[in-house]
Amino acid sequence: MVKIGIFGGTFNPVQLEHVEMVKVAIKELNLDKMVVVPTFVSPHKQGEEVVNGKYRVDMLKLAFEGVNQVEISSYELEKGGVSYTYETILYFKNLYPNAELFYLMGSDMLENFPTWKNPEIITKNANLVLTSRLGGGFDDNALTLAVKNLYNANVLKISFVGKMASSTLARTLRKLSLPLTNVCDEKVYNYILKNNLYAPDSVYEFVTKMLTEKRRYHTAMVIATALKLCKSAGVDKKKAELAALLHDVAKYQNAELYPEFFVEKGVPSSVIHQFLGAHIVKTILKITDVDIVNAVKYHTTGRPNMSNLEKLIFIADLIEPTRNFTGVEKLREAVFNNFESGFAISVNELYKYLKNSGETVYHLTKDCAEFYKGENYDK
Ligand SMILES: [Fe+2]
Ligand SMILES: [Fe+2]
Structure with missing residues (x-):
């Protein structure tokens, strides 16, 4: 069965750890394809300064150049409105009816998982793949168990652990006129400067x-x-x-x-x-x-x-x-x-x-x- 990963996010902007995480997921889950889906308006991040989808897609293309399994999907951007994960999962299930889907999420997102719209549709159609972040002070074991039991979910973990980089840090460094070394790909950084993003x-x-x-x-x-x-x-x-x-x-x-x-x-x-x-x-x-x-x-x-x-x-x-x-x-x-x-x-x-x-x-x-x-x- 074909294995397809789905990685959603605002990618405002895409940063180096996103790329690292995707590479680890492809390798450890043996994925044939990884679809990266920039969000139109994230239900969790409404109100933040998010640049136009066109810019975010361009930056994703630059950041994932050379990672052959990756495909950037404009599904949520084109759909418009608030993007709910369950709709995206159903969309890809429809597109690839015979594939096994793997949905990547930060382990800190588990806490709010029960408040997501139709969580049971997500867990019925995709495996959840957790990634973690250092210094989050977050113990996900109990939550993982709860989500497994509540929604009959298949929860997996990859070995990737995020360290310091984040899109917030990238935007902050840029606003303080600092280079984005170690946070964003150089091509992405140049694109940000050229288009005067996050000024x-x-x-x-x-x-x-x-x-x-x-x-x-x-x-x-x-x-x-x-x-x-x-x-x-x-x-x-x-x-x-x-x-x-x-x-x-x-x-x-x-x-x-x-x-x-x-x-x-x-x-x-x-x-x-x-x-x-x-x-x-x-x-x-x-x-x-x-x-x-x-x-x-x-x-x-x-x-x-x-x-x-x-x-x-x-x-x-x-x-x-x-x-x-x-x-x-x-x-x-x-x-x-x-x-x-x-x-x-x-x-x-x-x-x-x-x-x-x-x-x-x-x-x-x-x-x-x-x-x-x-x-x-x-x-
Ligand atoms: Fe001080
Ligand atoms: Fe200080």
């Missing part, structure tokens, strides 16, 4: 001017981390992105050049940029959302009684993937397992580290650690 807005342009390339890369990682943790922190995506983008805006600014900016004496130099950053956000960028201003203002020290957004930016800054201080892995794990307690643990570990390092510890850092010790932190 930066004025705030991204402002931040790009204020920061070095290295700091912009860190900022991109903070944005990507904050977006991953949004849901567990209970924060709106757009707010998380903006606050993360702005958090280090004053990192290289000289406070003396801002005559209206005052800071009390004795604030350690490593802390000043959070206060100056909040000043710049308010007075130059004219951002009036107090929560965003405060997320910038306390991202280094924390403070007692922080809002969800403040906690999110503090944590994303501390544990983003390029941070490599001793113990960071443990903090990442704690935060991805349980945001609230992971935050409390992180605040206290940071305070302990600063105290032992002999550096001056700013009072807000101490106040913050003490505040979250009683509430959430179990020594």
